[in-house]
């Protein structure tokens with residue numbers, strides 16, 4: 001017999017049908033373009049099987065952009081619904097699904113992969129390495145993330161989306177109040193992507209610890225590498241907690257256990273604690289790399305070395321440590337008692353101190369610098385005040401008694417959007433404009449970049465500044481409609497206008513990308529911005545092996561030193577002949593493994609244990625196959641290196 | 652040696668143990684240590700959950716009624732001994748003696764299998780008595796914590812069998828030595844986790 005929900009397997013509804021048609025058309029489009037231009041082989045050989053950190057980074061960024069689009073559409077749907085009082089564009093249930101997928105996708109499938117993508121692109125180059133420590137594992141990370149994201153997104157056409165919020169609190173998300181596959185998609189999609197993230201954390205940590213070029217001591221590392229290091233440690237200690245939380249809820253939902261139940265002695269608060277023990281470090285996982293990007297850009301475009309380097313390092317370490325002891329600030333209102341709330345209130349406020357240190361260091365780096373206002377720098381400059389607003393309101397939220405007023409209001413929504421957009425997304429944009437030439441060999445257009453920047457800046461503030469106000473006026477989060485006459489209506493209309501403004505603004509970026517690929521001048525120097533760190537010392541894009549000779553480092557801002565220091569001679573050791581370079585082989589297995597996971601977890605979502613089991617068996621089979629694979633690497637010959645270097649004018 | 656080993660995997664540094672002698676090997680060992688740190692976090696969360704819920708028996712069987720001393724002591728002895736024999740296998744590996752290494756490796760696998768068999772029969776017995784995962788929060792937490800450890804051990808057994816085949820095929824090389832060493836780290840780690848399960852779950856359950 002087929003399970004009862006089989007009849008409702010495919011979600012119905014006019015917007016879903018439109019989406020179905022669009023998905024099918026897009027897929028057909030991609031397939032026919034690939035077939036027409038005979039690009040299938042190219043796709044498989046150059047991308048799907050690659051273990052090259054630069055290509056993996058680009059795939060992360062591409063996938064994250066797709067998720068940005070999906071999450072953005074969710075956002076626009078919510079803002080359309082809330083534009084006017086008593087609106088019925090979305091039903092309550094539909095609205096719940098949309099805010100759930102919006103939040104989950106933006107944090108886990110947009111912000112994190114975007115940053116992991118940029119880390120992949122830049123970090124190994126910055127430390128003068130030829131790849132990450134475990135290139136094959138890196139590919140597995142990407143494909144588990146990718147298929148985790150696909151699984152999560154599948155929910156909205158097959159089976160129905162999760163609807164208990166990105167925080168998925170029990171008992172609402174438990175089996176009784178939330179039967180059906182929606183929440184299962186959340187649990188399995190996130191768990192799959194989480195595996196990949198954990199693997200990335202381990203990979204980056206070993207890379208930074210062990211793969212630095214000779215002479216690059218820890219205190220000579222570019223600040224972005226430091227932020228990668230700290231972020232990796234956060235990932236390693238935070239993500240297993242998420243894995244446990246998700247798995248426990250999975251057991252409750254699939255096998256009837258009672259960890260988080262209201263009955264049988266279960267404890268719903270356990271979920272809330274586990275979720276935020278992961279969740280707060282998570283918000284720092286998505287902000288520290290953005291801090292790192294900012295430090296690179298502000299140094300470069302001020303033409304100065306970073307001010308207060310040791311303080312920058314120390315403050316990041318402090319932030320990382322504190323981020324594990326503040327989680328209760330997410331549920332001050334759940335009755336933990338005055339002593340507990342005071343402790344977590346104070347520990348939360350303490351984070352503002354190292355954060356402030358970083359802000360002042362950026363300001364002092366710019367002080368008396370020759371600032372160039374290129375697009376990356378614009379984003380970096382906008383980051384600072386936006387982030388300060390978000391941080392100050394965060395400190396307000398950390399005052400436990402006052403939080404009884406702000407909690408779960410639009411004030412909170414405004415706070416974290418100032419952090420996540422004004423912080424993470426601005427940082428990501430800064431990083432994309434900055435490293436674009438390194439990834440693709442040309443800068444993005446400055447004029448279109450400025451259009452993108454200014455329209456986005458204005459629309460962003462138009463969207464989220466009024467949210468502080470409606471929040472203080474009593475509007476709570478996650479309400480799908482509201483009556484007129486509360487004084488919220490005009491502000492909500494403004495927010496919606498702002499939201500569409502951000503959507504339009506993103507088309508400038510899109511146009512910019514297309515335009516620049518076609519017409520922008522190619523960068524042949526490799527050093528598009530007069531940069532300071534080693535990634536600018538090789539060609540743009542970097543060759544497969546990154547550096548024909550591994551660079552030797554004598555100071556911070558190594559490449560700057562190479563270009564401008566008085567005794568440059570010490571760097572002139574390049575005359576020695578090339579030697580064959582040892583590189584890992586491409587492999588299709590990570591892709592297949594991700595796909596097998598996808599099939600398996602799709603089966604589990606619908607409690608089809610046979611499908612789930614077969615998929616898992618395939619995963620294990622692929623792992624064993626890898627264990628027996630001894631021919632995992634190859635050499636790039638001297639002739640090939642000479643050829644590559646000659647073509648780029650570097651022999 | 653049946654397999655041609657390329658230069659990357661050939662020993663580069665004879666002053667360190669074989670498993671660390673290539674760059675690839677030492678990177679992977681460090682990576683695995685870090686993975687174990689993450690696994691410690693995973694088990695810590697499960698322990699925390701168990702500790703929070705272990706009194707919530709909801710009228711069902713308590714730890715004291717359920718656990719059987721000879722049973723869990725035997726499980727403990729099997730696993731601890733297997734950790735010891737695993738250590739012996741690595742010891743022989745360092746002395747470059749393939750036959751004894753393989754012998755101890757097989758003993759380790761067999762002891763591990765014995766442990767898993769005992770655990771499965773323990774679980775089956777509880778379930779037969781109606782003490783299954785849905786009975787109470789205590790039992791949910793118990794089965795998930797101990798079961799997660801048991802799943803780790805089971806995966807370890809399959810892993811060690813795969814490596815056994817490779818030792819027989821390729822002998823002791825920098826690559827196989829690294830693989831054996833990493834698997835042994837995993838095995839000792841599971842032993843350490845079990846000691847906590849023994850104390851926190853079984854012993855405390857029996858005395859309280």
Ligand code: HEM
Nearest residue numbers: 283287329330348352391394395397398407408416419420
């Ligand atoms: C000075 C630093 C910060 C402080 C003092 C702070 C404080 C707080 C507090 C107290 C809350 C809970 C409010 C409530 O639920 O009533 C909160 C929520 C939140 N914060 Fe922050 N925060 C800071 C930085 C950040 C950063 C850097 C990010 C992300 C990049 C971030 C993202 C979030 C998110 C996503 C939530 C809400 C989660 C939810 O309930 O859905 N915060 N913050």
Ligand SMILES: [Cu+2]
Nearest residue numbers: 280327329330
């Ligand atoms: Cu927080």
